[in-house]
Amino acid sequence: MIEHCWHHDHDILEIRPVAELKPAEFRALAAQVDPVICQHGALHGLLIDARNFRGWQNFAALVSNCVFTRNQHRHLHRIAVLSDNTLLAFMPQLLNHFVSAEVRPFPSDAEESALAWLAHHG
Template identity: 85%
Template sequence: MIEHCWHHHHDILEIRPVAELKPAEFRALAAQVDPVICQHGYLQGLLIDARHFRGWQNFAALVSHCVFTRNQHRHVHRIAVLSDNALLGFMPQLLNHFVGAEVRPFPADDTESALEWLLYPG
């Protein structure tokens, strides 16, 4: 399951995976994100709260995640990842090779700094 909320007038999307991810969740998330991208041309930032990330339900869910990322990453300026998991700490360096957005890790309890970085690039 993916919970989400918007910050700063739909400039920043926060997503929180709270259970194993399923393919339908990425379609539902795209239905929320696509209209904002169509209206503004981009999404200033994506905040991924990965503190409770439990992985994917199955291979189809992983593929859906990859498709969602492929379709959306060109329209996102920055991605912040909140996590204290050492393995997830390497995710930003890995993502930087595959997405056009700048990706940066933040400690799990530092939402405020992550939002500030997403909102005020430079």
């Protein structure tokens, strides 16, 4: 399951994977996000709160995650990843090869710093 909320008047999207991710969840999230992108033209930031990330249900869910990221990255300026997981700490370096947005990792207790970095227009 993916929970989400908006910050800074729909300028920053926060997503929180809280269970194993399934393909349908990315389609449902895109249905929520796409209208906001159409209305605002872009998102300044995406905060991925991966502190409780449990992985993907199957390979199809991983592919759905990649498709969602590929479709949305053109509309993002920055992506912040919150996690203390050493494997997920490599996520920003991996994402930098596939997305045009600037990606940066943050320790799990640095949510305010991550939001401040995402909100900074520079």
